[in-house]
Amino acid sequence: MRRNFAFLLGTVTGACLTLLVTGPQGASLVAAAKAAARSDAYTQLNLFGNVFERIKTSYVEKPDDSKLMEGAINGMISALDPHSRYMNEKGWSDMQETTHGEFGGLGIEVTMEDGLVKVVTPIDETPAAKAGILSGDVITQIDDEQIQGMTLEQAVSRMKGPANSKIRLKVARKGSAAPIDIAIVREIIRVRPVRYKTDSGDIGYIRITRFNEQTTDGLKKAIASISKEIPADKLAGYVIDLRNNPGGLLDQAVSVSSAFMTRGEVVSTRGRTSEETQRFTARGGDITKGKPLVVLINGGSASASEIVAGALRDHKRATLIGTRTFGKGSVQTIIPLGAGNGALALTTARYFTPSGRSIQAQGIAPDVEVLQEVPDELKNRSELKGEASMRGHLAADGAEQAGSQAWVPPNDKDDKALNAAFNLLRGVTVNANAPTAAKRAVPN
Template sequence: MRKNITFLLGTATGVCLTLLVAGPQQLATAAKAAVESGTYSKLNLFGDVFERVRSDYVEKPDDSKLMEGAINGMISSLDPHSRYMNAKGWSDMQETTHGEFGGLGIEVTMEDGFVKVVTPIDDTPAAKAGIMSGDVITQIDDDAIQGLTLDQAVAKMKGPADSKIKLKIVRKGADAPVDVALVREVIRVKPVRYHTDGGDVGYIRITSFNEQTTDGLHKAIAEISKEIPQDKLAGYVVDLRNNPGGLLDQAVSVASTFMNRGEVVSTRGRTPEETQRFTARGGDLTKGKPLVVLINGGSASASEIVAGALHDHKRATLIGTRSFGKGSVQTIIPLGSGNGALALTTARYYTPSGRSIQAQGVVPDLEVLQVVPDELKTRAELQGEASMRGHLAAAEGAEQTGSQSYVPPSEKDDKALTAAFNQLRGVTVNANAPTAAKRPVPN
C-alpha cells in the first residue's frame, strides 16, 4: 500500500522530491526479486569488505561513517538527483521547504565532486556578494569540498546568523579562483514579489516553490487588482526565470491560480499502476486576463511544470529561453528515527499534452536573448539537465544542452521583460500567443 505524503521538485538540495512510504507488499516483492537476481550474494561480498576494512585498516574506522559512505556511494551511482540524507540533512531539507533557515541563500547542486551554483536567492548574502549561476564552489573556509556529499557541503555553508564564512569559487573564463567572504543571515525566503507597470500590467516574480508560494501569489493578484481596475488591466507577467523549483503541490496550485480546470501534470513511474494525475483546482483568480510567463535556463522542475501546463492549455505565452530540463520526480523515504531519509528518483513527470521535458526543457513561444556584459558572458549560460553526469535520458527526441540564464539587474535593460510588456499591450504580436478571442477553455 502506498501513502502519498508530499511532493517536491527542483534542481537544488532540499528540493525535487516526492515523499512516498513503501508498504509490506512492496518490500516483500523487492526481497523476492533480490533473491532471484543473486543480489544477496553481492550483499555477502559487501559484508566481507566491510569486516575487512574494520579489522585491517591502518586506523580504527568509524562504523557509522563507513556505512554512510557506502550508502552515499550506492545512491550517487544512480542519477544526479537521488541522494541519502542523514538525520541533519533531512531536518535541513524540511527547514528549507518551510521557507526560513540560517545560511547564505544559495541554491546548489553537485557536479563532478564540486558544488555548483544553480542560482542565488534574491536579497541574500550570496546575491549581494555577486555569486551567480554557474559558479563552482571548491572550498569552504579553506577546506576542500571534494570528497563531501552535497548535504555535507550544504551543512558547512549553513550556520548561525552573523557568523562569517569564506568560499573559493571557480568561474568559467576567469584566470584564477576567487575568494568570496560572506556573513550568514537568517534567510527568510519570500517566494513572491510583485509590482505594477505603467498602470496596466501586473508583474509577479516567483523565486521558489515553498509552503508560502501560493498564498503569496494570491496576495499579489489581490493587491494588483486593487491598484489596477479590471477594465484597465492588460494582463499579468509571471517571472519564473532562475527559479529552481520546490514543492509539487505548490506548483499545481500556482498553475491552478490561472486555470479554471484541466490537468496540470502527471507523473509516471516504472509501471503503469504508478501513474498519478494532478488537476487544476480553485478556479482562475485572474478572470481570464492575458498572461505571459518568463522562463530561462535556470527555470527548473516545478517552474517547468507551471510553464508547461499553462502553455499546453494555451493559457499563457512563454517568452525567454529554453528551460533547464529537469523532468524527474524523487521520492523521500524516511528511514526511521535518527536514520534520516532517502531521496530516490521514482518517476518522470509529463506536461498535459503528454510530453516529458527531461533533458530537453520547455521551449518558449518567443525566444528572447539578453545583451550580456562582456565580463559575464562566460557565466550567462547554464548547460542544463542534459549535461549532468548520470542524468536520465530523454524519453524521446534529441537532448538539448545550454540555455541563457542571465537576467539584467535593471528592468530597462531586460529584453525579455520588455517583450512581455509589449505582448500584453499589443505593441508586438506573437502568432503563437493565445488571444482573448481564440483562447480555449482548458478541460
C-alpha cells in the same frame, strides 16, 4: 522498496521468457529466473558484508562504523542520478527548514556535478546574491576546506550556520583564469517566494522565486493587491516571472497553476509502480478571471517552474517568452528512514505536461525566444547547461535534448524578455514567431 523492486524485476523477466516457453514449463522457468535474481542480489550483499568486515579488521586505523555505512549508502545512491540522495538526521532537518522558507545561511540553490558543488541560482536579495555569486559558479573550497570528496549534504551543511557568522568560498568561474575568493556573512534567510509590482497602471508583474510552503498564499495576495491597484477594465494582464526559479514542492506547482486555470490536468507523473503514476488536476478556479498571461522562463527555471510553464502553455492559458528551461523533469519522493536515520530522497517518476510531453533533460521551449544580452563585464562568467549536461541524468524519454542560456538579472529597462512581455500584453507585435493558434493545445 525491496518488495516492489523484486516484484517488477520478476514481472519483466517473466514477460521475456513467456515469448519462448508457455504452460507449466514456462512457469517453472519464470520461477527459476526469479530465484536466480534473488540469489544474485544475496551474492552482492555477501560481497558487501565481506568488504565491510575486512575494512573493520584490517584498516590501518579503527574506522567509524556509522561513517562507513553512510559512505556506502551515498556511494550506492550516487550510481543512480544527480537528484537521488541520502540525508542523515541533520540533512533531513535542514531540508525541512528550507521547505518551510526560513533558515540560516547564504541563499543559494546548488547541485553536485563531477564531485563539486555547482550553483544553480542565487536567491534574490540574499547574502550570496549581494556578494556576486552567479549561476554556473563551481564552489571548490569552503573556509579553506576542499569540497572534493564531500557529499552535497555535507557541503550544504557547512555553508549553513548562525546569522552574522562569516564564511569564505573559493569559486571557479568560466572565463576567469584564477579561482575567485568570496567572503560572505550569513543571514537568516527568509525566502519571500513572491514579489509583485505594477507597470504603467495596466500590467501586473509577479516574480516567483521558488515553490515553498508560502508560495501559493503569496501569489494570491499579490493578485489581490494588483486588483486593488489596477481597475479590472484597465488591467491588460499579468507577467509571471519564473526565471531562475529552481523549483520546490509539487503541490505548490499544482496550486499555482490552478490559480490561472478553470479546470484540466496540470501535470502527470509516471514511474515504475502505480503509486508513482498519478495525474494532478486544477482546483479552485482562475482567480485572475481569464486575464491574459505571459510567463518568463530561462535556463535557471527548473522542476516546479517547468510544471507551471508547461501546464499554462498546453492549456493555451499563457505565452512563454525567454529561453529554454533547465529540464529537471524527475520526481523525488522523500522516504523517512525512522528515528535518527534521516531520510532518502529517491527519484521515483518523471513529470509530463498535459499534452504528454516529458520535461526531463529537454525542458520547456518558449513560444517567443528572447536572448538576454549579458554586460561586457559579466560575459563568460556564468554558464548553466541544463539537466542534459549533468553526469548520470535520467534519459529524456525519447525527447530532444537541448541546452539553456544562463541568466544575469538585468535592469528593467534593459530586460528584453520583460519588455517583450509588456509589449505583447499591450498588443504590440513582438516576434513573427509568436503563436497565433494553439497547435499544442489540449482540451480544457
